[in-house]
Amino acid sequence: MNILLPTDFSENADLACQYAFDIAKRSKGKVTVINAYDLPYSDRSMTTSLLEVMKENAEKNMAAFQRKLKDKYDVPFTTEVRLGNPIRLIKEMATEESIDLVVMGTKGASGLEEILIGSNAASVIQNSDKPVLVIxxxxxxxxxxxxxxxxxxxxDNMETAFKNLNAFAELNEASIDVLHVQNDVKSKAGTRDAIQAALQNRVKEFTILQTDNVEEAIIKEAKKENADVI
Incomplete structure (x- = not known):
């Protein structure tokens, strides 16, 4: 499995790095590490010299990060420093490098509020053609x-999700709990059997909750079940 790891060299980036390299090792894959540097939109008029300084600092930090990775992980990896919008670069590199999974860290009170490299993690997920694992x-x-x-x-729209989920569960020897949150009492007949078959009988539990707050219900259920990943 080929992993793309965006980083800003922070502690949270190191945590995402741990997951990325573990998955790559399990799958006998490799990791592509990227650091994106970019000027804020309001500062586009600044001189080229500032960009050169930013590039020099990014390359210096990446060189130090690369040495740390070599000492810590026995997994093939490459590194890149690029100028540009992080969300766009992540999508471009995912295609260029035939990436199977993007692994990234977050910071902020809610975790998903801000991606480490300064962009919204939700935007990366929405714009990515590849699965994204947010740590x-x-x-x-x-x-x-x-x-x-x-x-x-x-x-009707689950084929890709089932394919990726099966591969991820098999790689990690993981069980799957299926959660459906709805705002009415209706349920689709036969859906459980269809999902169980699609997920190759890895489903240990089905839970159906009735509430209007889908996000809150998912988080609460994951905590209750001591889930490792949603």
């Missing part, structure tokens, strides 16, 4: 062996 700052680093899969039970 919150309080992740404990343990193996990802229990997955909560939140589904709207729309079987």
């Amino acid at each position: 919150p700052p309080d992740a404990n680093g343990k193996p990802l062996q229990k997955i909560v899969f939140a589904s709207d039970f729309d079987m």
Whole structure:
């Protein structure tokens, strides 16, 4: 499995790095590490010399990071420093490097509020053609062996999700709990059997909750089940 790891060289980036290299090792894959530097939109009029300084600092930090990675991990990896919008560069590199999974850290009170390299993690997820694994700052680093899969039970648009989820679960020897949150009492007949078959009988539990607050329900259920990943 080829992993793309965006980084800003912070502690949270190191945590994402741990997960990225563990997945690459398990899958006998490799990691591509990228650091993006860019001027704020309001500062576009600044001189080329500032960009040169930013590039020099980014390359210096990447060289130090590269030495640390070589000492810590026995996994093939490459590094790149690029000028440009982080979200756009992540999408471009995911295509260029035939990436299977993007792994990134977050910071901020809610974890998903801000991606480490200064952009919104939700924007990366929405714009990425590849699966994205987002690592919150309080992740404990343990193996990802229990997955909560939140589904709207729309079987017409699930083929890619099932394919990626099966591969991820098999790689990590993980079980899957399926969670469906709805705002009415109706449920689609036969959906459980279809999902169980699609996920190759890895599903240990089905949970259906009735509430209007989908996001809150998913987080609460994941905590209750001691899930390692959503």
